[in-house]
Amino acid sequence: MENQFTVNNPATGERIQTVQVDNEEKVKDALKRGHEAFKTWSQINAHKRSELLNKWSLKLKEHKEEIATIMTKENGKPLRESRGEVDYAASYIDWYAEEAKRIYGRTIPANTESKRIIVTKQPVGLVAAITPWNFPAAMMTRKAAPALAAGCTFIVKPAVETPLTMIRIVELAHEAGIPKDVVQCVNGRGSVMGKLFTESDYVRKITFTGSTAVGKTLIKNSADTIKHVTMELGGHAPLIIAKDSDLDLAVEQTIASKFRNAGQTCVCANRIIVADEVVDTFAEKLAAAVSDLKVGNGLDETTDIGPIINQKGYKKIKSQMDDALENGAEVLTGNKYDVDEEKGTYFVHPTVLKNVKTSMVMMHEETFGPIAPIIPFQSLNEAVKIANGTPFGLAAYFFTNDYRTGTYLSEQLQFGIVGWNDGAPSAAHAPFGGMKESGLGREGGLEGIEPYLETKYLSIGNLDFSGE
Numbered sequence: 415m416e417n418q419f420t421v422n423n424p425a426t427g428e429r430i431q432t433v434q435v436d437n438e439e440k441v442k443d444a445l446k447r448g449h450e451a452f453k454t455w456s457q458i459n460a461h462k463r464s465e466l467l468n469k470w471s472l473k474l475k476e477h478k479e480e481i482a483t484i485m486t487k488e489n490g491k492p493l494r495e496s497r498g499e500v501d502y503a504a505s506y507i508d509w510y511a512e513e514a515k516r517i518y519g520r521t522i523p524a525n526t527e528s529k530r531i532i533v534t535k536q537p538v539g540l541v542a543a544i545t546p547w548n549f550p551a552a553m554m555t556r557k558a559a560p561a562l563a564a565g566c567t568f569i570v571k572p573a574v575e576t577p578l579t580m581i582r583i584v585e586l587a588h589e590a591g592i593p594k595d596v597v598q599c600v601n602g603r604g605s606v607m608g609k610l611f612t613e614s615d616y617v618r619k620i621t622f623t624g625s626t627a628v629g630k631t632l633i634k635n636s637a638d639t640i641k642h643v644t645m646e647l648g649g650h651a652p653l654i655i656a657k658d659s660d661l662d663l664a665v666e667q668t669i670a671s672k673f674r675n676a677g678q679t680c681v682c683a684n685r686i687i688v689a690d691e692v693v694d695t696f697a698e699k700l701a702a703a704v705s706d707l708k709v710g711n712g713l714d715e716t717t718d719i720g721p722i723i724n725q726k727g728y729k730k731i732k733s734q735m736d737d738a739l740e741n742g743a744e745v746l747t748g749n750k751y752d753v754d755e756e757k758g759t760y761f762v763h764p765t766v767l768k769n770v771k772t773s774m775v776m777m778h779e780e781t782f783g784p785i786a787p788i789i790p791f792q793s794l795n796e797a798v799k800i801a802n803g804t805p806f807g808l809a810a811y812f813f814t815n816d817y818r819t820g821t822y823l824s825e826q827l828q829f830g831i832v833g834w835n836d837g838a839p840s841a842a843h844a845p846f847g848g849m850k851e852s853g854l855g856r857e858g859g860l861e862g863i864e865p866y867l868e869t870k871y872l873s874i875g876n877l878d879f880s881g882e
């Protein structure tokens with residue numbers, strides 16, 4: 415990477431802006447300033463930190479249309495989804511503005527009259543974050559808000575595809591009164607920044623949303639200085655439809671899960687596993703609804719499916735589709751592509767596939783595109799086996815109106831997030847995160863602030879007052 419990079423609109427190929435790469439010296443200086451700022455920020459009382467977070471959230475809400483437009487231009491997602499993401503991003507700040515005031519310790523009865531045992535929580539220190547292009551706003555606030563609430567300082571490196579949303583959100587944090595060195599943004603290539611972050615003694619915690627491969631490298635590189643790590647990594651979500659499900663609800667929620675952000679999410683359904691008895695009806699209904707989705711520039715209010723982020727993303731989808739079709743998958747709708755290599759724009763029409771087999775590549779690798787592969791099952795055990803047959807464990811979904819089937823599936827599925835008759839479970843007030851190779855730790859909810867806190871146990875002696 416040169417000393418600058420350009421941000422392009424994936425829907426038109428047009429250059430939006432050039433962004434300066436922060437060199438090593440600048441990043442090291444930022445890390446030092448973040449470390450210094452921790453000394454004062456961690457001492458500010460929780461109510462004051464909460465107040466500043468509330469002001470930041472308000473700024474996001476006031477600038478919703480502006481941020482949503484920037485997001486749609488650099489990421490491609492439909493404006494409706496970008497507006498939703500600004501709300502979603504603000505909801506993390508709102509939630510942790512409240513949690514800041516609820517960082518409780520505890521006292522433990524001692525086993526002798528002369529001691530008192532007190533447990534307190536303290537912020538871990540400077541936190542370094544690396545965030546993805548698919549949710550340029552919410553993946554940042556989901557990390558920054560609990561960090562700041564806990565009393566940590568925060569430095570973030572946004573994805574090179576979508577830094578502009580983040581740059582604006584960080585500016586708004588400063589406008590809200592959060593000191594400049596408490597929240598900082600640096601730009602550059604992930605591998606370079608990752609190395610600087612993990613090697614720095616100033617950084618006490620690394621938090622990352624992105625691929626499992628990069629997550630593993632960050633974990634390894636954090637070992638030398640024993641940093642705290644939170645990892646939100648890849649997924650390969652199964653979506654099971656039992657024979658007694660409400661099929662119309664299942665179709666609606668499958669679309670909500672699968673086609674959000676053109677299928678470029680870690681939590682979207684990647685394998686649709688449907689009971690033999692209803693597979694044909696479900697597939698027909700899904701294909702009919704999907705064929706109504708409109709592909710286009712996200713700035714057009716009528717667009718449902720925006721572009722794929724770049725050529726690499728498109729090629730991955732295309733090669734998975736080629737593999738599936740060569741091996742007998744049947745197209746019910748879609749399998750159309752509007753590609754302009756000169757401009758660098760890649761649109762994939764939403765696609766529904768039948769006759770999919772577990773051996774196909776898309777049944778093992780994350781597709782990150784608007785492809786819905788359907789595979790039938792005969793027994794619930796078989797559905798569970800297919801669903802759990804992946805090293806990933808982020809999100810899973812199932813549809814059933816039978817409480818026994820629902821209880822069984824919710825207990826058997828090895829995933830951190832499970833939606834029962836719900837294709838969109840993500841929420842600021844709930845813990846988001848994966849099992850197995852999908853990650854470590856949780857973001858959101860009560861659990862989401864814990865990774866930014868150290869537990870300190872204080873034992874006070876010489877306190878036996880019985881003779882006084």
Ligand code: SIN
Nearest residue numbers: 548549679680681840
């Ligand atoms: C992701 O898929 O990367 C995050 C989506 C969410 O928060 O719902």
